[in-house]
Amino acid sequence: MPLETDQDITRLLTETKRIALVGASAKPERASNRIMKFLLDQGYDVTPVNPGLAGQKLHGQEVVASLDAVTGPIDMVDIFRNSTDAGPVIDEAIAVGAKAVWTQLGVINRPAAERAEAAGLDVVIDRCPKIEIPRLGLLKSDNAD
Secondary structure, rough: OOOOOOHHHHHHHOOEEEEEEEOOOOOOOHHHHHHHHHHHHOOEEEEEOHHHHOOOEEEEEOOOOOOOHHOOOEEEEEEOHHHHHHHHHHHHHHHOOOOOOEOOOOOOOOHHHHHHOOOOOOOOOOOOOHHHHOOOOOOOOOOOO
């Protein structure tokens, strides 16, 4: 079962340090761009993943082409792709040993989620960390520096 209780989602968001954000966009009006900035501001180490932008910088972070190009372990893969395209991304997350996959609002691919769960990953479907973090009282102070 995907993680659905506040306690489980709080645990995942608290334990997560490194996030690979698949479908990162350089366009400020895109949700993936705004949420990447929000996650960075919350203290997460975020690696943007987008083959079309590989080698460029987004919010000071170098964009990589694929999950296997992310250096070091991945705690969570945050997926900004449509429901169909999320399947191969989830399979790639399993292959690289990510600990969790998170699909954004409206992104639902149950067979892929089941594959991830069978492989031992935590799975969150159809939610947004930018909504869940404040709702769960996990916001970091924005005037820490």
